Amino acid sequence: MEKLMWLVALVNSFIFCNAILELTGTHDIEGTWKSSITLPCVYVPSQDFVQQTVIWTLDRDQNLATVFRRDSSGDHIMLSLYRGRVSVPKYRPGDVSLEIEKLEITDRGHYTCKVTWRAQNSSLLTKERTTTVKVIKVAVTKPIIRPGNLGFTVPKGARTSLTCSANGSPPIIYRWFKGEPGGDAVHVSNHAVLMFDSLRTSDTGKYYCEAENKASSQVIQQSDAVQLTVRDLTKPATTVPSSENKANTTAKAVSERDLITTALATGSDVRVPETHEVTTAPRRTGLPLYLLILIVVLCVAVVFVVVAVVLCRRKTKEDNPYEVTYQNTRNDARRQTCSGVNGKCMYEEGKPTVKNNYTTQPVKENEYETISIKENIEYKFLVNAMESEYEVGDVQ
Template sequence: LGCLAGVALFWEGIYGEKANEIKGVWKGSATLPCAYVPVEGLVQQTLSWAVEHDKGEGTIFRRDDQGDHILLSEYRDRVSVPKDAPGNVSLRILNLEISDRGIYTCHVTWRDSNYSLIAKEITTNLDVVKVAATKPIIRGGERGLTLPAGASTSLSCEASGSPPISYRWFRGSPAGKAALLSSGAELAWHSLRLSDSGTYFCEAHNRIGNGAVQRSDAVQLTVTGESKHSYHTERKEPNPAELPGHQALAEALWCFSQQWLTGGNSRGTAISAADNH
């Protein structure tokens, strides 16, 4: 009786006697809670999850000494129960459908040291809803939003809501003029250029509700460094006379050239006069 009371107190103390209310997002996932504290002397014998909804009722999942069994085909490859967490027998449902709405019952039996069976169950109401896309968030690459020319990077647009969610990328101000760049959740550059510096934002929408478009806040992408073209066009060849250590040499060469020119002019004048004689 002590063991039985221990299980019962935990079961009711955690979840109470009323059914849980779980709301899942269409095409998303949901976990229906069911757990107990393992008690020495009690051994779990069976676990089952059953459902009652518009399609009817039946057992979805059963675990016994033969293993796990999924008994309703519409849940195959979509449901699972933890195996390596003693006492945690919660049901996880993937890729939720509207038809998954209903009442789910978790039923567990234990065997005590006298080979008597103890049974407990708890119910959960699951509602599946379609949710409009939320305001998207832009996430930058690992290197941030300031990068050198030639680097590669990407921006990702993330919004929650019922799929499918469509994304579009723009360059410019969300409140002013903007140019449409591409569609898709990611905007990528394989080799950044200086001209890629600018303001970017994205939009997200799905067909839920009025299908309103949600717009992100803008982010500033900054590309640093000179391009190869600007380096060559603006490069100035150094004047040797202006370089440190070359000033004395430059002055000596200038003096030599002046002396050579002066001597050349005198010699030229003398030859010309001799020829006239």
């Protein structure tokens, strides 16, 4: 009886442990080429069992290889093709899913998750689960053209770009054309971004792009054409009449002609609507930078020259004050008197006037004598100079 009870308890514990340590996941999964994928492999942890090893293997075309192994020494990526692209979570107990980045076509196959646990009685328990992986390619979508920061209307000489963008499995091949789809288009580039380093007026026109990848459909997607306009700011803007405007103008001319014909036939008065023409004046452009700098330098040079001339003239006047004063004093001291007899003129000596700015102040005796002697000498010098002038005049 005791052996029977022990056998029942062992079977129940085995069934219970199998229920707890059951691996769950997905049987089939599809991944997109060059994208990321996760192969699920999850179990419910138990305190009675400790995880020992985790092994992921790949069976492709009946060739079995170990991709990943985790044991007490750490994580190991066994195949070089998967290094840097595969990983298994470390800090989520019970989750040993395999994550693959940058999925390749050669990654397809049957992946098996194999986990081994150790029980308290040192017995080992192993479970495994297989997932089939298929790698597919997604065809490209219709590309969209995005302009640069300046938009589709750009001034001449500027730098801009046109970007062709499409969704799908990489690598995506892009081609740029100038023209309209279905017309005489010219191939201009094989890159996703069409660059213009310095726009010219000849770059004006319509552009479109094509995109394709190596999907099984091998379909080339084509974008809508966009109009790129390059404006020359040095010339007035001119508008080219479109086909609609030409049609409206022709219809208007025909309708006015019909109205005039009808009026002449019936003799009635018909008013023809007036048309107003709008003319746009050419846009003014500023002077170049080098001309502005030259004008500023010339203005500074002229101001400098004028200031230098004014200072030189002022300095010349300050250097000759005594000569002017002496000439004026000498002219004032001579007076000319003429009589009607014999038409002779006589020079009369004017009374010398000596002015000074001396002020009466108490001085010492020695200082008084020095001042008086100096004054007498100056007076005698002035009288002798005036007498010599009169003598010279009489002799003449």
